[in-house]
Amino acid sequence: MPHIELPLEIPGIASAFAFRPETAKPMRELAHVLLFEPGSDASLSSRDRELIATYVSSRNTCYFCQTSHGAAAASHPGGSSELVAAVCADPQTADISDKLKALLVIAARVQSDAKTVTPEMVSTARAAGATDLEIHDTVLIAAAFCMYNRYVDGLATWQPRNEEMYRVMGKRLAESGYTQTPAAHPPVTKPIADQPVIAESALAAR
Amino acid sequence: MPHITLPNLPGIRGPMAFRPETAKPLNELVEVLLRHPNSLTPGERELIATYVSSQNNCHYCQSIHGAIAAAHLDGDEEVVASVKQDFHIAPVSAKLKALLNIAGKIQQDGKLVTGQDVQAARDEGATDLEIHDTVLIAAAFCMYNRYVDGLATIQPQDPDLYRQRGKMVARDGYVAANLTNVLSPSTPTTNAPELVAR
Numbered sequence: 001m002p003h004i005e006l007p008l009e010i011p012g013i014a015s016a017f018a019f020r021p022e023t024a025k026p027m028r029e030l031a032h033v034l035l036f037e038p039g040s041d042a043s044l045s046s047r048d049r050e051l052i053a054t055y056v057s058s059r060n061t062c063y064f065c066q067t068s069h070g071a072a073a074a075s076h077p078g079g080s081s082e083l084v085a086a087v088c089a090d091p092q093t094a095d096i097s098d099k100l101k102a103l104l105v106i107a108a109r110v111q112s113d114a115k116t117v118t119p120e121m122v123s124t125a126r127a128a129g130a131t132d133l134e135i136h137d138t139v140l141i142a143a144a145f146c147m148y149n150r151y152v153d154g155l156a157t158w159q160p161r162n163e164e165m166y167r168v169m170g171k172r173l174a175e176s177g178y179t180q181t182p183a184a185h186p187p188v189t190k191p192i193a194d195q196p197v198i199a200e201s202a203l204a205a206r
Numbered sequence: 207m208p209h210i211t212l213p214n215l216p217g218i219r220g221p222m223a224f225r226p227e228t229a230k231p232l233n234e235l236v237e238v239l240l241r242h243p244n245s246l247t248p249g250e251r252e253l254i255a256t257y258v259s260s261q262n263n264c265h266y267c268q269s270i271h272g273a274i275a276a277a278h279l280d281g282d283e284e285v286v287a288s289v290k291q292d293f294h295i296a297p298v299s300a301k302l303k304a305l306l307n308i309a310g311k312i313q314q315d316g317k318l319v320t321g322q323d324v325q326a327a328r329d330e331g332a333t334d335l336e337i338h339d340t341v342l343i344a345a346a347f348c349m350y351n352r353y354v355d356g357l358a359t360i361q362p363q364d365p366d367l368y369r370q371r372g373k374m375v376a377r378d379g380y381v382a383a384n385l386t387n388v389l390s391p392s393t394p395t396t397n398a399p400e401l402v403a404r
Contacts (some may be wrong), residue, residue, distance in 0.1 A: 003324040003341075004334040026231035039240045062316070070284065106356075114356035115263070119207045122209045132210035136225055136371055139209075143352035150345035153316030154308075155338065 003156045011160055012064035013152050021085040027148070028178045032140050035072075037176035044134045046174070047076035048100050049141060051087050055104055056111050056142045062149035064159040079174075096131020099128040103138040110142035209358045216367070217266035218350060222384060229384065236350070237380045239343050240274075248335050248376070250302050251343060253289050254309050259289040259342045260314045264351035266361040271347075273365075273372025301330035305340040312344035342365035350389045 006015040010185035035049045057065035070084040086094035091104040101123035109117045117139070125135055152159070172195035212220035240251045252275035259267035272286045279285060288296035293306045304327035311318040318368035319341070327337055354361070362368075375383045 003319065003321065004337050016338070016342075020335070020342075022242065023235060023339075023342055026234035026238070029378040030228060030231040033231070053336075061316075084223075110352050114352040114354075117209065117356050117358070125279065133225070135210050136221060137228075139356040140221075140228055140353055143349040143356060146352055147345040147349035150312050150316035151342055151347055153317050154312045154341040154345060156317075156319070205379070 001156065002158065003154075006155065006157065011165070012157050013148060013181070014154055016151060017159050022106065028180060030144060031148075032178040033064065034137060034144060035069075036173075043129075043131065044137065045067050045076065045078070046102075047073055047079045048096070048103075049137070050076060050079075050174075051084065051096070052101065052104060052107050052138055053145050054084055055087055056107055056145040057149050059108060059111050060134045060149040060153075061147065062145075062153055063166070064152050064157065065145065065149050067163075068165045071166045072173040073170075075174035097128070097132075099125065099130050101154050102128045103130060103134065106135065106138055107142035113148060114139075114143070168192045207245075207358065208360065212359065214299050214342065214360070216268065216360050216362050217385065218354050218359065221353060221357055228394075232350070233384050234381050235346060238369045239339060239346060241379050244335075244339065245333060246305075246339065247278070250276055251339070252300065253298065253338060253352055254306060254345050254351075254354065256286060257289055257293060257306055258309055258313050258347040259351050262308060262348065262351040262355075264283070265363075266347055266354050266359065268349065268374060269352050269361075269365070269368040271398045273368040275372075276369075277376035285343075299330070301327065301332050301336075305331045305332060305336065308340050309344035312341055313348060314344065316341070339341075 002015070004019070007018045007123070010018055017028070035053060036046055050069050054066050055070040057069055060182050065089070070081070073079045073084050074081045083095060086095065089105070091101050092100075101122070106117055106121050106125060109121065122135060127136075130138075208220060210224075212222075213223040214220070215223055218232075220279060222232065228342070233396060241248055241257060252271050254270040256268055256275050259271055266288065272283075275286050276283045285297055288309065289306070293303055296303075300304075304323075308319055308323050311323065324337060327340075371383075
């Protein structure tokens, strides 16, 4: 049971977002820029960025985040649930680029203690083709998921064990991103703008 | 030296100027959490941020938020130091102590927070919103701290720098204060093209 009175029937971070829309807005926007929008040199795909988010969430043992972002990674072109599982088990033996492997080494250090990222790790990522922007975004994705994971677990949000729910959620995130535009959601009751609560409830009920 | 080429600004201001698209929500989040009207005072909320940053051993964040907290608390740097050292014996309310206990657990692992921790805060008068905001402030500073340290940003040692900026942020807020990240005339011109390009 959640530690505070969160809206019922809404899973994970969405329940906390519904409880506090003022903080939800920048948190959604941050995830949207980091994971969904093309970067100014969009060389790191959304699949790869979702894999970084999933890997960090897995290291933080946050069930809701690793499952939902794993489903998003699997839904992007070139993604699959097998690939997600392989990355979480051991990025170095997974079927991903050397660049992503090097970025995941950095992400893991940011997750455990950011001060242990070394210039050598950064050089290795650069040698594999990583740009400054990609290194920046990797550090911030890893840091941000140390926030999202703690938020979700620290409030003891409802994290249902329901694979189909996460699959649907992942597909929606991969297609529409994180900012909850009305167009991204078929209206459930009536089309009112800025009502993410209704949209998320509908998702949970599916 | 930072791991990537950043504008010559201290701490989080370097990467924020490097990537304005992510700086915008990062600034908005901290503005809502630490400055918007709330039953927890700005000083109390800055103390939570300072304590978590101290537990994460992030020099820049604990120094600047400690300075902002002190500016909100009539310049009382002693209370900031005592919260960092051992909040249980610090001159702060029993409610804030119970919230700092929750924040300390979030800093390690969100799953460590127990029903008893939350009940103890409620018994001291904490509302659901205050508990929510404590959890999110602690979680958010686990992000800001990692962002600042993970890129090996410049973190000045001089306490006076933090004291001055702390007063300014306490007065003007984060969004307003960080407009200077891109407008400051002290930004070296060599970095200007990169800022413009972004």
